[in-house]
Each structure stands twice: as C-alpha cells, then as structure tokens.
Amino acid sequence: MNYHNSIIDTIGNTPLVKLNKVTEGIKGTVLVKVEYFNPGNSIKDRIALKMIEDAEKEGKLKKGGTIIEGTSGNTGMGLALVAVAKGYKCIFTMADKQSKEKMDILRAVGAEVVVCPTNVEPEDPRSYYSVARRLNKEIVNSIYPNQYDNPSNSVAHYETTGPEIWKDTEGKITHYACGVGTGGTMCGTAKFLKEKKASIQTIGIDTYGSVFKKYKETGIFDKNEVYPYLTEGIGEDIMPANVDMNMIDHFIKVTDKDAAIMARRLSREEGLFVGWSCGSAVFGALEYAKQHLKEGDVMVIILPDHGTRYLGKVYNDVWMRDHGFLEERSFATARDIIKRKNGKSDLITISKTMTLAETAKALNKAGISQMPVSDGNEIVGSISDSKVLSLLIEEPESKTRQVSEIMDKPFIFVGLDNTVDALSSLIDKHNKALLVRDETNQVHIITQHDLLMALTA
Numbered sequence: 001m002n003y004h005n006s007i008i009d010t011i012g013n014t015p016l017v018k019l020n021k022v023t024e025g026i027k028g029t030v031l032v033k034v035e036y037f038n039p040g041n042s043i044k045d046r047i048a049l050k051m052i053e054d055a056e057k058e059g060k061l062k063k064g065g066t067i068i069e070g071t072s073g074n075t076g077m078g079l080a081l082v083a084v085a086k087g088y089k090c091i092f093t094m095a096d097k098q099s100k101e102k103m104d105i106l107r108a109v110g111a112e113v114v115v116c117p118t119n120v121e122p123e124d125p126r127s128y129y130s131v132a133r134r135l136n137k138e139i140v141n142s143i144y145p146n147q148y149d150n151p152s153n154s155v156a157h158y159e160t161t162g163p164e165i166w167k168d169t170e171g172k173i174t175h176y177a178c179g180v181g182t183g184g185t186m187c188g189t190a191k192f193l194k195e196k197k198a199s200i201q202t203i204g205i206d207t208y209g210s211v212f213k214k215y216k217e218t219g220i221f222d223k224n225e226v227y228p229y230l231t232e233g234i235g236e237d238i239m240p241a242n243v244d245m246n247m248i249d250h251f252i253k254v255t256d257k258d259a260a261i262m263a264r265r266l267s268r269e270e271g272l273f274v275g276w277s278c279g280s281a282v283f284g285a286l287e288y289a290k291q292h293l294k295e296g297d298v299m300v301i302i303l304p305d306h307g308t309r310y311l312g313k314v315y316n317d318v319w320m321r322d323h324g325f326l327e328e329r330s331f332a333t334a335r336d337i338i339k340r341k342n343g344k345s346d347l348i349t350i351s352k353t354m355t356l357a358e359t360a361k362a363l364n365k366a367g368i369s370q371m372p373v374s375d376g377n378e379i380v381g382s383i384s385d386s387k388v389l390s391l392l393i394e395e396p397e398s399k400t401r402q403v404s405e406i407m408d409k410p411f412i413f414v415g416l417d418n419t420v421d422a423l424s425s426l427i428d429k430h431n432k433a434l435l436v437r438d439e440t441n442q443v444h445i446i447t448q449h450d451l452l453m454a455l456t457a
C-alpha cells in the first residue's frame, strides 16, 4: 500500500515549475520551486520538522512538552503540524502586522497565538521575540526553537531543499534566488548547491526597511535602514545567525508594491496562487535576470507560501487601492452618464392612478423594465415589469387595479458626482434604478443598462 504514516512525512519534494508569461524577454530558463505543496502550505514545514527532531535528539524536548516560537505565521503552521503529529502543545508570538488569516489558521490547528506590537525594538519586552523568550523561561518542559539563530533551520535546507533542486535540475542550475528572512532558505540551500558547483550565483531578495543589502555591501549594520514595511516573511531589523553573507552573492531590494503586484500576476498569468514574498522573490530575481541571465542558464526561485494567507491584503482590490498599490480606477460619474445621454432627461413616469394594464402598456411602449410612479410632480413610488407580470399572472382581474396599490418604494436619488462603482452598489433587486437631479433640477433615471454602458465605453 502506498501511504504516509503521518502528514509530516509528506513534507518536502516540492515541484519545480517553469515560468512562461512573466518572464517575457528573459533569456535562459526560469523555474520556481512551489513550496505551498507542503502540508502547512509553506517552506517552513521543512525547518519545523528538523528543529523539533533535533530538539528531541538533544533531549531538550520531552513527551507532552510545549513549543514556543516567534513567527510570521508560516513557521508556526509547520511547528503546529509537527506538534499535532508528535503530541506537543504550541504557543506562537506574532507581530500584529501579520494577516488575520495567518492567526486564524494557527488557532485552527490547535495553537495558542499571542499578538505583539510590530513597531517596537526587537529587544523591547513587548516584541514578539522577547515575549517568546520570556514564555519559554516561565513554562516548564518548553522549548523556544528560535528559527532565527537555530542551526537546524539552515541544515534543513542543506539536507532537503538543496538536494531536491540539484536532482530536479540534473545539476544544470546556474542561478538560485530567494527571499531572506531568517536566512535559512537562502544560506542552507546555497551552501549545498555551491558545494556541488561553486559557480552557481545566489541572489538574496530583501525589502526596503531591512538591514541585509546594506550589510552585505558595506558590512555596516545600519539602524537607519530599518523602518516599517508591509511585505511579510522577508527582511529583518536584526541579523539572524542563519544569515551567512558568504552564501549570498547579490542582494536585490523589492518594494511592497512591486511584490504585491507580481504576486497577483503570478496568480493570474501563471496560475500560481502564491504569497506576498513570492512576488518579491520573482520580481527581484527577474530584475537580476534581465541584466545577467544568458541562453542556457537555469535560474531557480523559491516560492515560500500560498496566496490564501493574503486574501485580505494583496488579493483584495480595496486594500490594494487604499495602500496606493493599485491605480485609482477612474469611474464615470452620474453627471458623465447624463452627458452621454446628451443631457436629455429620458425619465418616463406613470401616474399613480393609472391601472396595471395601462402601466404594462406604457412599459412595453417605452421598451423599459421599470419606471417611477408620480403624483403630480412628485415621485411617490416605482414599478417594474416583473412585478406587473407576476401579479397579472396570479390575479388576471387585478389589471384594473391602480398602480399605487402595488407600487414599490421610490428609486433612490443619488448625487451627480457619484461614481459608477458606488452607483452599481446601490442597484439591487429591491432598487432597480436610480434617480438624479441635474443642475437645472431636471430628474434623470440611471438604469443598470446605463452603468454597463459607462463601464464598457
């Protein structure tokens, strides 16, 4: 029988996939290693298993123990799956900038989550680093794997990610690129690959607001480089022990915006529904590839996690627009729609005293499906063809009844500057059209048809 003893036995051996669309104009072959195929949907499953197994081997973690870690969410998920499989408890400290999805997912697999302020110094007692360390001191038979400085992190990639890439590229890899957070994925993997072929170039992807690139290029740990940024998982305001700058040949910095837009492109053009830092990795690696990759070269880029963890941010248009990551779409306004109808009011109303039969005729004659009901100059209600139709079918004798007896409430009046996106959110099955007064106080009707015209003009 072909089965795995437990879910943690399915960690690793993730596929390499060729990029075909976003690599337009790039020479050489660009492959991505899709780490969301791991059971915890991220590359961090690899280090979670290794850190726990090593802690068990070193006798640091005993039966029923508690695992405590500071995490951006992914390592937490990996540790939580290993803990479930091996019978440990989990407590994770997280910065409040991390997405709600990530926190909910950890709670879903039985972990306790402690949320800490993002914008405090690493050594501040409130930081998610310090709180994890303090809890580890307070809770008996607990371990704090500390992915930042724990050598098992890099070793996990030296023993798994590196060999998989070498095997799947049959040693043809020439360039290796990935985001740097703790540094394990970059430096553990690069150590293995460079031992196999020293000429392999490694490109570390950093973000603005992080210390890595300047440190690599100048040896200076410059606090001025540090400022809050949004991309999750990469960049740092500390220097983790797992970052070995000898393993990183080049650093490329990528903005939150470029990363977010590239992540969306990978999803829409390559069908790779990936996380934010995956966008950073591909955007930065392709920037490098544009200048350096030659025919015959093979570049491998790590895609650490899945898009589901960023539905409220990168994959949410309102959030993206609010952060200036998506151009403001200029929507036409009610005024534009009226102008497109040459300012002529095409408002047709029916008097409330008219019968249903007369109303049906008026709707048919005008070729419209709804209209306001008036009482003199005042609009007192609305009527639609579907309402008249269903009533005439149910009670044919009602054709002599006055429309005022069955009319719906009047259509909403909107302002001339309301944009199509706002207007379309007002039209629904209860409110089939909108009314607007122009500067000369003439009333105009705006229907779904008008909105479609405005959107497709």
Ligand SMILES: Cc1ncc(COP(=O)(O)O)c(C=O)c1O
Binding pocket: 072, 074, 075, 179, 180, 181, 182, 183, 184, 185, 186, 232, 233, 234, 275, 277, 278, 304, 305
């Ligand atoms: C989404 C994401 N991308 C990239 C990384 C960076 O990987 P590493 O910590 O191995 O440098 C992390 C690490 O937490 C991550 O969560």
